[in-house]
Structures are given as C-alpha cells and as structure tokens.
Amino acid sequence: MSLPDPRLWRTPPADSPLLTMAAASLNGNVAARAALKLELDALLDHSADGADDGVQALLRDAPSAECYRHVQQMLAKLVNKPERGEAVIARLFALPLVIVAGAKKQLHLPDALPDIAAVSALLEQHGVLGGGRNFGLGNALCSIETLDALRPRLLRQWAAQLRTGGAPLELAGSAIVVAPGREQVYLRFLVGASVAPAHVPSAMEAGAVVGAWGIPLTKLLTEQLAQAGLEVLPIPRAPVALYLASDAGRAAQVELAFSLFLSNEVRKFRMSVGDPAVVLSAHRTDSGAELRVSLSSVFDESMLEGFRWPLYPPDDCVEITHKIINLLEECRLDNQYTLTTVADDLNARGGRFLTAKEATRLEAAPRAH
Secondary structure, three states: OOOOOOOOOOOOOOOOHHHHHHHHHHHHOOOHHHHHHHHHHHHHOHHHHHHHHHHHHHHHHOHHHHHHEEEHHHHHHOOOOOOOOOOEEEEEEEEEEEEEEEEEOOEEEEEEEOOHHHHHHHHHHHHOOOOOOOOEEOEEEEEEEHHHHHOOOHHHHHHHHHHOOOOEEEEEEOOOOEEEEEEEEEEEHHHHHHEEEEEOOOHHHHHOOOHHHHHHHHHHHHHHHHHOOEEEEEEOOOOOEHHHHHHHHHHHHHHHHHHHHHHHHHHHHHOOOOEEEHHHHHHHOOOEEEEEEEEEEEOOOOEEEEEOOOOOOOOOOOHHHHHHHHHHHHOOOOOOEEOOEEEEOOOOOOOOOOOOHHHHHOEEEOOOO
16 A cells, blocks of 8 residues: 655646647657657756746646656756767766664764776676766765755756867765764765767666676775774665755665664564554645654563654655565565555654554554565
C-alpha cells in the first residue's frame, strides 16, 4: 500500500504555454516535446536574469513531480548543447559522495581531496569517465548549497567555454564538521567535465553501474580522508549531470541516513522489547512535506523513535515508499501500519511520530504480507 503524496502542487497559470507543452510531451506528444525543447533552448539564450527567473518560475509552477522532472531533465541536456556546426560536446557532471562519519570529539573533514590525480586515474582505469580522454575532475568537496546555486544559463556558458578551450570549472569546497557521538551521514560532490564527440559515451552512461569501481574508490577516498579518532566511510554514487546532481545526491543521502537509522534503532528495540511495530505516514508541514516512519512497542510505550523523509519537488513518492518498505522487509519488520490519508504535522500529543495504537485509532491499514 503506497503512502499518499502530501505535497501541494500548483494549478498551472492559464498563460503558461510551456507547462501546457510539458504536459502534452509527458503524454507522448512528439510535436509538443520538440516545441518544448526549442522554447527551453531559446529561454536559456536570453539575458542571464531573465533566463534564470523564467526557469525557476517554470519549475515552481509545475503541477506534478513527473512534470517537474520532465522539464528538469530536458534542461540538463540543453545545458550541454553545442552550437550549430560544433563537432564536440562538453558535459558537466558531478560525482555524489555520501559520507558516513563518526568521532568521539568534534573533527573536521577537509574541503578538498589531497590527491585528485589518484582519483581521476582510478576512474579512468575503470572507464567511468567515458570514452573521451579530454576530461577534468576538481578536487573540491562541494556542498549541496554550492550546487544549488548553479543556474542553468551559467552552466551553459561554462560548457561553451570548455568546448572552445576555456579554463576548467573552479568551485569552492566546504569542510565538514563531524559532530561527536553517533555516526551521521554527510554529502559532498566532486565536480568534473569532459569534452568529446557527441557519440562518445558520457560519464553518466559509462559510470552508471557503480559495483565495479565503487569499492576501490571508497577505499582510496577513505585513505585520503583518514585521521586519528575518525571513522569515515565515503560511498560514491553514479555520476550525474551537474544540473541534476543536487537532487540525486540529496536522495542518496536521505536513503542511507534512513538505513543507518533502522540499523541502530531496530537493534535497540530487539535488545529491549523485541521487534517494534512500524507506522508509515505522510505529513504536510509549514515548510513542506515529508514521509515518516515511526517505531514503537506495545510493551513499553516510552519507546518511540522516528525518521522524517523530506519530499522535494522531483521526488517520486511511490518509489520512495517502495524503498522504505524494502528496507523494512530486509530488517524483517512485518508488523506495519500505513496511514492512508495525509496526517497533520503534530498529533494529539503534540508529537511528530505515531505509536501503532495511535495509528489504529486514526484508521491506519495494516500492510498485507
């Protein structure tokens, strides 16, 4: 049973032909898709302020996550589009790093890798950077805020400069403050670019299967980030187009944080009172929307733990629900209840997480197995 989507979507303005085209394109209208591509291409050629404002307004007014993703992915491809007659394409990409770190006292992870050449060599050895030989990878460990600030027209300008032999991208890295106590999940990105003929596979295609190169890269990054008193595990995810990287990295970070939460909390329950009951619920808050997973016990009402999974515009609510359920099944947690309607941010107790007893009173449905 899927959770309801708690996000509020706008009704597209009547004078928004681009969203009308996007809706038709999503429904398989080839002419609408071609027209939308031309209009977005022209939008990116406008003045910097106008282009960025237009793109932001278009995405803000998207009537669904599917429409948001459709426009977003089309923009990501247009960012790299070469000028007519140019034989090569510059592709901007980012490699998300989901970093699990813990320490007994506050420590800092650096804002850059000490040996990016070794990282590039490993990725090239495994064919992750595509078939071209003209590529660059920055050593800065960039934050999600840095990537969120990159507007599509700026990315298009960078791609054009790279195609004509311009200087590589320079982005500032951000150090990580590792708080003392339980392990936490952090997120950083390595940003790079390649210049190659359009028919040559991109890093996004060549590196899509992480299995072959992920473990050796994790080992190399662990060695570069190691310091006394620090437990660190940097987990690389597949390269993604730079314009889409923030959302891809954020999703990977939340999923790993949830997995870590389950591992810690389920162990605690089992050592004390046995398997917890699980409540899945969807909530609308003052700042947005989220899915929640609550763990409780009928034997000890004081035991109540929960996880908040924030939903962003491009997120697929059904896919996230399936990920949550799969992780619960991996933990062999069969006693599950699902709230079939969107719940308030705060419950009757003023809390954010529900016990199984409270969920039953709210007519939560037990999930069939």
